Amino acid sequence: MSVGTSRAPGGRDARRAPASRRGDLAELGIDPDELPDGLVVADEYGQVICFNAAAARITAVPAAEALGRRLEQALPLEDLEGRRWWQLTDPYGGLAIRVRQPERNLLLPQGREVLVSARFVRAYPTGPVRRVVVSLRDTEARRRTERSHAELIATVAHELRSPLTSVKGFTATLLAKWERFTDDQKRLMLETVDADADRVTRLIAELLDISRIDSGRLEVRRQPVDMGAAVGRHIQAYVAAGQPADRFLLRIEQPLPALWADPDKIDQVLSNLIENAVRHGEGTVTIDVTPAVAPREGEEEQNTATSVTVSDEGPGIPEESMNRVFTRFWRGSKRGGTGLGLYIVKGIVEAHGGTITVGRARGGGAEFRFTLPVGTPAHLL
Ligand SMILES: Nc1ncnc2c1ncn2[C@@H]1O[C@H](COP(=O)(O)OP(=O)(O)OP(=O)(O)O)[C@@H](O)[C@H]1O
Numbered sequence: 180m181s182v183g184t185s186r187a188p189g190g191r192d193a194r195r196a197p198a199s200r201r202g203d204l205a206e207l208g209i210d211p212d213e214l215p216d217g218l219v220v221a222d223e224y225g226q227v228i229c230f231n232a233a234a235a236r237i238t239a240v241p242a243a244e245a246l247g248r249r250l251e252q253a254l255p256l257e258d259l260e261g262r263r264w265w266q267l268t269d270p271y272g273g274l275a276i277r278v279r280q281p282e283r284n285l286l287l288p289q290g291r292e293v294l295v296s297a298r299f300v301r302a303y304p305t306g307p308v309r310r311v312v313v314s315l316r317d318t319e320a321r322r323r324t325e326r327s328h329a330e331l332i333a334t335v336a337h338e339l340r341s342p343l344t345s346v347k348g349f350t351a352t353l354l355a356k357w358e359r360f361t362d363d364q365k366r367l368m369l370e371t372v373d374a375d376a377d378r379v380t381r382l383i384a385e386l387l388d389i390s391r392i393d394s395g396r397l398e399v400r401r402q403p404v405d406m407g408a409a410v411g412r413h414i415q416a417y418v419a420a421g422q423p424a425d426r427f428l429l430r431i432e433q434p435l436p437a438l439w440a441d442p443d444k445i446d447q448v449l450s451n452l453i454e455n456a457v458r459h460g461e462g463t464v465t466i467d468v469t470p471a472v473a474p475r476e477g478e479e480e481q482n483t484a485t486s487v488t489v490s491d492e493g494p495g496i497p498e499e500s501m502n503r504v505f506t507r508f509w510r511g512s513k514r515g516g517t518g519l520g521l522y523i524v525k526g527i528v529e530a531h532g533g534t535i536t537v538g539r540a541r542g543g544g545a546e547f548r549f550t551l552p553v554g555t556p557a558h559l560l
């Protein structure tokens with residue numbers, strides 16, 4: 180039986196019903212337009228008497244157009260097989276014991292997905308339906324997280340496979356033909372295996388960081404941090420590894436406020452930013468450590484934060500990609516790694532209550548600047 184047409188007496192009450200029923204809600208102090216989810220209510224005749232702002236947004240049908248129309252016309256939902264949903268579910272007919280329709284994924288006319296759940300309000304148990312209350316929820320946000328999870332898994336699988344293929348290939352070859360290789364050849368193969376195993380370990384450590392960042396479980400253990408000294412150590416490590424010392428310029432503006440931060444995590448941030456400047460950039464890498472104003476409001480004092488700016492003289496980040504550099508797996512150049520570095524950097528900086536921005540350096544290259552509020556030692560919180 181199709182809904183409404185055979186049961187409801189046409190548009191008789193169409194004009195009267197909407198205002199009075201909305202009035203009922205208003206008496207309770209509830210404005211349906213305040214609800215974050217779409218709300219559509221049909222009366223005992225199957226006519227729409229409430230169509231809130233969120234419903235209008237989700238369906239792209241103005242409330243004025245929907246009010247007074249039949250539910251199946253105002254909200255022409257189809258299931259994923261393309262069947263008309265109101266005919267299938269038949270709220271006004273069907274089994275009289277039904278009081279609700281659990282959440283389902285349905286389609287709007289333009290093929291847009293929407294999560295729908297409904298209540299069939301009856302005058303008394305098994306009595307006739309007095310109202311059908313439908314809630315609509317946009318699936319966009321949920322879809323997006325689902326998609327990003329699926330993408331994450333695909334990318335991770337891909338990233339893990341190439342080093343593991345090489346580990347497997349070299350070890351299998353060595354085991355099968357051990358006698359046939361010279362010591363030098365064996366050493367070269369083992370070095371490759373070693374480096375690839377390191378890559379897998381590093382990738383897994385990064386993924387663990389990402390899952391902590393995504394689930395808000397990144398722990399910050401605050402201790403006094405001397406930012407200038409920390410940057411200095413990173414530069415020394417590069418110089419010890421063969422980079423010319425004049426590739427780096429460290430400028431520290433004193434006095435810096437005492438900073439409480441997680442030293443290991445700050446090292447991770449610095450190492451990622453400096454590594455990027457060395458690997459993706461060119462020329463001199465300049466690191467400025469300066470006092471700054473805390474990025475959060477509510478603090479009167481000046482210089483309640485520390486800023487670190489890492490800039491280089493390479494090609495920089497193209498303007499149109501700047502909003503993407505902090506996303507997972509985004510890598511611009513062929514020399515890119517896994518594209519997780521800056522995502523983790525941003526997660527760590529934000530876990531400290533700080534901010535990070537990207538821009539163009541005066542010398543033309545990329546400029547990354549992060550600002551950390553001085554922070555409060557954990558035992559004083
Ligand atoms: N200083 C820079 N100059 C030019 N491009 C940069 C610079 N820093 C980052 N990029 C671009 O941003 C991309 C993302 O950087 P990110 O650190 O997130 O990943 P990655 O360095 O490619 O890999 P990972 O850090 O995970 O090993 C890089 O691939 C690179 O194209």
Ligand SMILES: [Mg+2]
Binds near residue numbers: 451516520
């Ligand atoms: Mg990087």
